[in-house]
Amino acid sequence: MRHPLYQFLGGAVALATSLASGPAAAIDPSYHLSEENVLSVAITGDMPGLVARDGKLTGYDGDILQIAADRLGLTIKPVPMEWSGAIAAVQTGRVDIIGGNVAWTKQRADTLAMTDPTGYFQNGITSKKSSGWHTLKDLENRKVGSMTGFSFLPELRKLHGLELSLYDSTDAALRDLLAGRIEALVGDPPVIDYALSQNPDWGLVNLAFTDNDPDFPLLTGLGRQYVFGLSKENSALAADLSTQIRALWTSCEVKAIGKRYGNIGEANYTPSAENFRVGADRAAGWTPPACEK
Known part of the structure; x- marks a missing residue:
């Protein structure tokens, strides 16, 4: 008999085929993708972060990334792997992006191009x-x-x-x-x-x-950030994903997405009072996104 944990944490590792996104759009030639027009995503398998199920990405970060990829005309390809090797896989180009409750740190920002936050945590x-x-x-x-x-x-x-x-x-x-x-x-x-x-x-x-x-x-610390991480050569794609993520904050759609996965506490949507990314991987004047409704 399988342990009950597998009922909600399992399933992602079994799925490694491409997932269809929305209508095709012109792909920015500055994107450095492992496959043309395809965004390969490290899938580490924990809900409610980012998993692949029933033909699409799901989870809080999964829903956000699926929306952003659709809008950028990219097809999603999940690549199952253990968390311990996921960051290295992005750095070496085995996959294009890692997400699903990936915390921003200065050390990671030194080696990865990191998006604007999808959410906050303590x-x-x-x-x-x-x-x-x-x-x-x-x-x-x-x-x-x-x-x-x-x-x-x-x-x-x-x-x-x-x-x-x-x-x-x-x-x-x-x-x-x-x-x-x-x-x-x-x-x-x-x-x-x-x-x-x-x-x-x-x-x-x-x-x-x-x-x-x-x-x-x-x-x-309070108000730490969850982000997506890409290789440094994919900074243009990270910036475009950030634009899509910020749009979801502006409309407050992030809260509707979060509600589906139990992320209902205000701590999930409240940034730190300290703007710690300015001077690290963001220019002066940047502010972390928040709901505007």
Whole structure:
């Protein structure tokens, strides 16, 4: 019998054929695509981020990318892979884009062309409801799980006595948490929130960090950004995707998309008060998008 997690996290890896987009449009010759007129997308398989199902992209980022690709006249091709190798696959040209709850960091912006944000988030701790942990100190001297390649791992390793286990999938991490092999999980907030909403009998809760500690900005910072990442040579395509993403913010369609996947909290649509991308990968005058309705 398959574990219940597979009911909502599975399925993406089985689909690797091209997905038809909208009517053909003139493709910008400055786009550097692995296949002509085709946007190959790394599919790492976690809902509610970005998966391929029933002939189209789905998930919060999936819906946004499908709309943007249609408007740019690009056909979507999903390429299943583990998260741990997805960024390298973009850098080497195996795929054109990675998305699905990919966090913006200065380090990633130095090596990838990153779009305007599709949404915002704050990290938290998944634990038993009876524990209800939500501070850095709660994780000291505990067995804690997280995901391979996540940007906040160096900060997590600073915590006193923390014993860290890394996983290639949220599925595996949650199974170990339920089995008691780890005591807490610091993972991908939308993926975990979606999993818990589908399985309330697990007795788990995901609570945002309340520290907002400047010494742990990636772990505890407010209003961090989810983006799509492309190779640096695809900066023109990243800019055009950003235009489409910003249009969805202007119309507030992002909230309608988010509602379909349980992203209803205002934290998902509220940028940080600190405009941290200006001077990193955005010029002076750029501001993060927000709903205008």
